[in-house]
Each structure stands twice: as C-alpha cells, then as structure tokens.
Amino acid sequence: MAVLLPRPHPDDVRIALAGLLGGLLIWGVGLGVRGPRDPIILWDGRWPILLPLVVMAGCELLRRTRPRTGLLIGVAALTVDTITQGSLVTVLMFTDLVYAAVLYSPLTAARRVLWISGAMTVVWTVVPLAAWRKPEALLIGVVVGLVAFTPGATGWIVRNHRDAAEAARLRAEQTALLAEMDRTQAVTAERSRMARELHDMVANHLSAIAIHSTAALSLDDPKTSKDALAVIRENSVEGLAEMRRLIGILRNDSGDLEPAAAPTLDGLGTLVEGARTNGLDVVLDADHADALPAPVELAAYRIVQECLTNALKHAGPGRVTVTLKQRDGSLTIAVISPYGRQDGPRAPGSGAGLVGMRERTALLDGTFEAGPVEDPASPDGKIWAVRATLPVTENPQGVPE
Incomplete structure (x- = not known):
C-alpha cells in the first residue's frame, strides 16, 4: 500500500531549489570541501558530489511535514558526502x-535531537x-558543534x-473572551435591574389607570366617572414622573444617579x-428596627409595592x-390578600411581578414563597x-437596585 507524503510547504520548496541550484553552481566551478588527495575520500571524482547534494535537497522538502524523516535521510546523505570531495552547500542544508x-518536531523528539547533537559534539x-593528544584535534569537535x-x-x-x-496570544484571547462574558453579564444584569425598576414603579400606576378607566367606561354614573378620572389623572402624573426619571438614568443627562x-x-x-x-x-402592621x-429596605419596599399592585389587579x-417583622437577624414580609376573582374590572397581568420579587429576594440570599393557601x-x-424572608446583614452580596 503506497504511502502518500504530505504536500511540502512552499517555503521548503524554495529552500530546496535554492540549495540545489547553489550546490550545482559551486560544483560547476569545481569547488569542494576536500582536496582530491585527502585520505578520508573513498569515492573520488567530481560526479559523486551530486548524489548527496540532490538527496539533501530532497530532504529539505520534508523539513516541516516530516522533519525527523528528513533528518535521518540527511544524516545518511552527509555520511556519503564525507567520503567524497564534499560540497559546502550539502553541509549547510x-x-x-x-x-x-528541533523546531517542528514534537517536543520529545526535538529534545532528543538536541541532546544527541550535544552528545556528539x-x-x-x-x-x-x-x-591524538594534539590541540588541533579540538577542531573536529568545533566543526561537529x-x-x-x-x-x-x-x-x-x-x-x-x-x-x-502562542501562549501569550491564547492568554490574550482568553482575557478578551472573559471580558466579553463579563460585559454581557453586566449588560444582562443592568437590563434586569431596569426591568424590575420599570415594573415596580410604573406598573402600580398603570394598573390603577386600567381599572378605573374600565370602571368609568362601564358604569353610567357621572360621580363614579369623575372620581375615576381623578384617580386616573393622579396615577398618570406620578407614572409619567417615574418614567421621566428612568429615561433620565438611561440617557445619563438628567443629573440624577438614581430613579428617585x-x-x-x-x-x-x-x-x-x-x-x-x-x-x-389595606392594613399595615410593621415592626422593624429603625436602621436596616x-x-x-429597598427590596422590602418593592416587594410590598408589587404585592399591593397584584392585589389591586387580581384580588x-x-x-x-x-x-413586616424583624426577628433573629432577618426581616419577614407577609402579604395576605383575598383569593378569587374580582367583581369589578380587572387589569391584565404578565407574571413579571412574581419573577421580580423572587429575583430581589435571591439577590439578598433570602427565601420567597407565593401562592394560594387554604383558609x-x-x-x-x-x-x-x-x-419573603430577607437576611439583615451589613454587606449583602447583591444590591437589587
């Protein structure tokens, strides 16, 4: 079964051609490493020089794809070259x-080549x-080295x-990836925070507007309609003010660093x-320390606000x-409302309020439960x-703003 060698790198082809042409040029002008009468020469003549030269040029084609194979064949070609008049280009190749x-082989093989060359030197x-006990003998080691x-x-x-x-490049890529992940998480967290603020501050006003406008449209009573319009106007003005504050935060041109x-x-x-x-x-029973x-405090306020909004829409x-009770290092919030359908108009709900309350509680490592209970x-x-139970700590892990 034939073994197909990988295609040589274009640079290796150029190196092989340059070495071959350079060797032929030196051979053509009759230059050699050793003279015709050198005792080491076993294969005399000018033509034997070409064989190791051509083989060594062929090995250059394998310098990246099969570096160990190329080196082994090159050792054999260099051995043959030493018993001829020799070519300087063959030695250089x-x-x-x-x-x-050493550069392209696997790490173990590269280390082995380095150790062997050092040992030979x-x-x-x-x-x-x-x-020989002559200083001139050191020249052999210098040449081998x-x-x-x-x-x-x-x-x-x-x-x-x-x-x-390469390691520095990989570290830079990993750092950039981590920075992008942090940025994405920061954007997601900020969007979640703004969604909670928008829902908690505006949904209460919009729910009241929806309920009272429905009542004004469905009941043919001038007094009821007038009262409903008064409530609608009050909630619309407050809701608009909250929206302006939020927009100011997003644009960062209002001078406000907080929505309020x-x-x-x-x-x-x-x-x-x-x-x-x-x-x-509504009946409020609050028993808590003056300084929390x-x-x-913000999470507890928003949870109560959302519970009242849900009660207005659905209870x-x-x-x-x-x-609200503060006991044993925690603040417990309990909101009880009637279960069942309203007789009057209702406002639609999306379920985002429960998600927001659960997120606010989780950010403070608290517990949250909501649902119908038998009574x-x-x-x-x-x-x-x-x-909801919120731990009362000086440095909470999350700040649900």
Whole structure:
C-alpha cells in the first residue's frame, strides 16, 4: 500500500531549489570541501558530489511535514558526502535540517535531537583529543558543534520564543473572551435591574389607570366617572414622573444617579395610602428596627409595592394585610390578600411581578414563597399569601437596585 507524503510547504520548496541550484553552481566551478588527495575520500571524482547534494535537497522538502524523516535521510546523505570531495552547500542544508527537526518536531523528539547533537559534539571533542593528544584535534569537535549542536540550539531557542508568543496570544484571547462574558453579564444584569425598576414603579400606576378607566367606561354614573378620572389623572402624573426619571438614568443627562431617592420602609405608609386611594382595603402592621441595610429596605419596599399592585389587579373583595417583622437577624414580609376573582374590572397581568420579587429576594440570599393557601375563614376557602424572608446583614452580596 503506497504511502502518500504530505504536500511540502512552499517555503521548503524554495529552500530546496535554492540549495540545489547553489550546490550545482559551486560544483560547476569545481569547488569542494576536500582536496582530491585527502585520505578520508573513498569515492573520488567530481560526479559523486551530486548524489548527496540532490538527496539533501530532497530532504529539505520534508523539513516541516516530516522533519525527523528528513533528518535521518540527511544524516545518511552527509555520511556519503564525507567520503567524497564534499560540497559546502550539502553541509549547510544539513544544518538547516537539524534546525527544522528541533523546531517542528514534537517536543520529545526535538529534545532528543538536541541532546544527541550535544552528545556528539562532546564525544568528537574528547575522543580525538585523547587519541591524538594534539590541540588541533579540538577542531573536529568545533566543526561537529557548528554543524549539529549550534543549529539545534538555535531551533530550540526559536521554538521557545514561538511557544511563548502562542501562549501569550491564547492568554490574550482568553482575557478578551472573559471580558466579553463579563460585559454581557453586566449588560444582562443592568437590563434586569431596569426591568424590575420599570415594573415596580410604573406598573402600580398603570394598573390603577386600567381599572378605573374600565370602571368609568362601564358604569353610567357621572360621580363614579369623575372620581375615576381623578384617580386616573393622579396615577398618570406620578407614572409619567417615574418614567421621566428612568429615561433620565438611561440617557445619563438628567443629573440624577438614581430613579428617585431610594425608597425606605418609612415610605410604606404613603404607599399604603396610595393603594387605599385606588380602592384597596389595606392594613399595615410593621415592626422593624429603625436602621436596616439600604438594599434590604429597598427590596422590602418593592416587594410590598408589587404585592399591593397584584392585589389591586387580581384580588377578590376583602382586606389585604401587610405585615413586616424583624426577628433573629432577618426581616419577614407577609402579604395576605383575598383569593378569587374580582367583581369589578380587572387589569391584565404578565407574571413579571412574581419573577421580580423572587429575583430581589435571591439577590439578598433570602427565601420567597407565593401562592394560594387554604383558609377556612375565607369565603372562598383560600387566600393568596406572599412571604419573603430577607437576611439583615451589613454587606449583602447583591444590591437589587
């Protein structure tokens, strides 16, 4: 079965052609490494020089694709070249094969080539010196070092620089990828924050507007319509003001760094009064410390606000109870409302309110529950209960702004 060699790199083809043409040029003018009477020559004449030259040029075609194979054949070609008059170009191409073998071979093979070339340099330096005891014998080791070890060491240095550059490039790509992931997460978190703020601050006003406008359209009573229009105007003005603040934050040209002064639990009384104005029967029972962490107060305020909005839109007739208790390092919020359909107009819901409350609670490592609960005292046998527990810590992990 034939083995197909990979296509040589274009640069390797150019190197092989340059080496072959250069060797032919030197051969044509009659230059050789050794003279005709050199005792090492076993194959005399000018024509034998061409065989190792052509083979070495062919090995150059394998310097990237099969560097170890090219080096092994090159060693054989160099051995043949040493028993002829020799060609300087053949020796130069062999040094390039050693360099390529260290640079392009797998790491283990490259390290082996470097060690072997170093060992050969040492052997060819020590053995001739010990045998002949002449300083001139050191020249053999110098030549072997220049032909074998020096190109191998150069290839090793280049390989290390190349690997370091590649590692730096990969680190830069990973850093850029992590930065992009952080940016995406920051954008997603900011969008979620703005969605919660938009829903919590505006949905209450829009729900009241929807309910009272429906009542004004469905009931033929001038007084009812007038009262409904008054509530609609009040909620539309407040909602418009909140929208302007949010738009100012997004444009960052209003001078406001917050949508408003961060709500606190001291504002629950005003919030409950607004719900009563919109027709909701609400009772507030708050028992908490005067100073709570700002993120906890903001989350608690928004949760109560959303519960009142949901009660206005969905709860049946009856009283809504809001309870806040601070016990054992946590603030518990419980909002109980009638379960069942309203007799009057209803406002549509999207379910985003429950998601927002759950997110606010999770950001503070709290717990959140919402759903119908059995209650024999209720006309429908059920009530809708929302319960959230927020840890009271000085440095909460998340800040649901």
